[in-house]
Amino acid sequence: MAALSAWFWNERFWLPHNVTWADLADPAPGVEYPKAGHLFSALPLALGIFAVRILFERCIAGPCASFLQIQTELSRRAQPNAVLEKVFTSITKSPDSRHLEGLSxxxxxxxxxxxxxxRHRRNQDKPSTRTKFCESMWRFTFYLYIFTYGIHFLWQSPWMWDTRQCWYNYPYQDFLIMFIHHLATISLISFSYVxxxxxxxSLVMCVHDSSDFLLEAAKLANxxxxxxxxxxxxxxxxxxFFWTRLIIYPFWILNTTLFESWDIIGPYPSWWLxxxxxxxxxxxxxxxxxxxARIAFKAIMRGKVSKDDRSDIESSSDEETETTSKERLKTAARRHLASPRGENGTNGHFGSKSWSQNHSDW
Known part of the structure; x- marks a missing residue:
């Protein structure tokens, strides 16, 4: 284990040249640098945030949903059936026609x-509109708070206005004021913390937080x-989203991580990663x-934004009507093709009453 730890935490991979872990382990009085062990503090913090989320959805988001008259849909439940339940739990999508015939x-x-x-069984597992509203309201509140906090902090930071400040005196930079901010991330920010x-x-995080709360706000309105x-x-x-992810991120963030850092501290193995x-x-x-962009294009073409994919609670009555109508039309068409004069004596064409009725149903 000692050999594995020494290999993983190799200084020549993680740190610039002429810097060692010992240099960071003994800082000057009043100064402290990040340590990998600090990341374990994210575990109890995550549990605390989860508890806050539950209270928020029940005590704040729930009443807001009731005020807006967003209720839980009452979908028809599938009748208990051991055979079909076993098939349902063993597949990830609806059975094909061959399996349907066998089950029939x-x-x-x-x-x-x-x-x-x-169809009824799938609907039982789908979250209701009220549930998704509460989830989106929590994410909207969380993202808005994180973004507001990030802007408040970075506005006073010199490296927001001059990204070269990210690399001067690196890695001897104080961590305390950004400790809580970085615990909100998982992979890339964890790497930057180590x-x-x-x-x-902090710049990467702020750029990504800038649009998330607007998406959740759009969901709430939907x-x-x-x-x-x-x-x-x-x-x-x-x-x-387009402005921050396709313009600011590549021309501001990637510019400093790829080129400005190369000029100031030079590349090293973890820099490449x-x-x-x-x-x-x-x-x-x-x-x-x-x-x-594809969603926006479809929205422009049909006049509204696509629904959340999870919100497609299937309406049994609508689908059954549609399926029945299609089957009736197919049956009528088969009868029509089988008859040399068609139905109602129309020389191979539907009579006006028959056609209009079938077309309307379909």
């Missing part, structure tokens, strides 16, 4: 009845059925931007 014969049920059972890239880490407000917030979110992670993040930004 095994249970002596109509195929449509089996399909209906799986090797004391706190200043540039769940509350304020469609125009939802569309407006989504547009503002999209603009800010840190920048690779940041570049991977930029690739994700491009992918996410494409997805957002």
């Amino acid at each position: 014969k095994q249970l002596d049920w109509d195929v449509r009845k089996v399909q209906r059972w799986f 090797n004391n890239m706190l200043r540039v880490g 769940y509350a059925k304020y469609q125009r407000l939802c569309d407006f917030l989504f547009v503002v979110f999209g603009i800010l 840190f920048n690779i992670l940041l570049l991977v993040l930029q690739v994700l930004h491009i992918i996410w931007s494409y997805l957002i």
Whole structure:
């Protein structure tokens, strides 16, 4: 274990040249540097935040949902069936037609009845609009607070206005004021914490926090059925997302981590890993931007923003009506094709009453 620890914490990987862990372990009086062990403090903090979230959703978000008349939908529950339940828990999607026919014969049920059972069973596991409203309200509040705190702190920091300040006197930089701020991250910020890239880490975090709360605000408006407000917030979110992730991040953040840091402290092994992670993040930004642009395009074409994928609570009555109508139309079409003169003696065409009725149902 000692050999493994020595290999993992190799100073020549984590730190610039001529800097050792011992240099950071014995700072001057009143100064303290980050240590990897500090990250374990995130565990009790995470539990505390989780408890706060539960109280927030029950005591604040719940009453807000009631005020906006957002209620829990009452979906039809599937009747208990051990055979179908076993199949449902063993697959990740609806069974195909071959399995449906097999289950239909095994249970002596109509195929449509089996399909209906799986539809009702899936709906039981979907969160209600009220639940998603409370979740989004919590994330909106949390993201807004984190972003506001980040801006408040960084506004007074010299490295927000001159990113070269991130690398002067590195890694001998005080950690205390950014300790709580960095516990809110998991992977990339944890890495920046271990090797004391706190200043540039705070810039990365602030850039990413700037648009998250707007997305949650748009979701809240969507769940509350304020469609125009939802569309407006989504547009503002999209603009800010593109600006921060495709312009500010690459031309401000990546510029300092790749070029300014190279000039001031020079590259070293963990420097390469840190920048690779940041570049991977930029690739994700491009992918996410494409997805957002696609949603925005669809919204413009049909006049409103797409619903949250999880909000597609399937309406049994609507789907059953649609399925039944389609089957009726297919049956009528088969009869029409089988008859040389078609139904109602129309020489191969539906009579006007028959066609209008089937078209309307479909």
